[in-house]
Amino acid sequence: MLIPISYPLNRATPLYPGTEPLTITRTKSFEGGDAENKSLIAVSSHAGTHIDLPRHFCPDGGSVKALLAPEAVFAPARCIAIPKTGTEPIRIHDLLPHLDAIQASRALFVRTGSGRIRESDPDAYAERHPRVHPEVPGFLRMQNPALRLFGIDTISIAIPAEPEEGAEAHRGFLCTSPHIFLLEDVDLSYDRLLEEPWTLRLYPVVFDDLEGVPVVALAEFE
Secondary structure, three states, rough: OOEEOOOOOOOOOOOOOOOOOEEEEEEEEEOOOEEEEEEEOOOOOOOOOEEEEEHHHOOOOOOHHOOOOEEEEEEEEEEEEEOOOOOEEEOOOHHHHHHHHOOOOOOEEEOOOOOHOOOOOHHHHHOOOOOEEOHHHHHHHHHOOOOOEEEEEOOOOOOOOOHHHHHHHHHHHHOOOOOEEEEOHHHOOOOOHHOOOEEEEEEEOOOOOOOOOEEEEEEEEE
């Protein structure tokens, strides 16, 4: 069974402050005398459910084309619940009760509950959401050197009010070997994600030399 855990992109998609909105320009062309409708779509590489690769924050870091495949598979994936409100940080002490899941996963997801307000309060979802403290990536890497991806149900692991902390957290995941990719703005509302290991399947919307890219993300259950 496949469950989508990525959000569809549209012009109402909440965006991290400073991210360019999706634009759609309608055009017409004429083939053989007949009018043909077309659309030009422009979208940020960090809009909607997207993956961050090392090039996003690391000098000479790898890109989508260099580090992913057109279908990227991570298994086992595990999702843990760490409820947070406002801009509360996720810290090491929050992770300690979940060491079994952390140590047994190649992709780890954290459900904070932030996704509940994505539609009802998109401004709060974009600006005043839980964040990940810079102490977390080193701890995860120490507990599980095989971990390759960290996902979260917030628009970013960082908040606009703490840009230096956010940059440090991104670098902690992306710039230290082994890299831990980041999957942000993920729909983790499906309760079965918390109950058992599953397989993450990612399909980059654009497969090219990019520092990040929107993705179609699927959770596969046996």
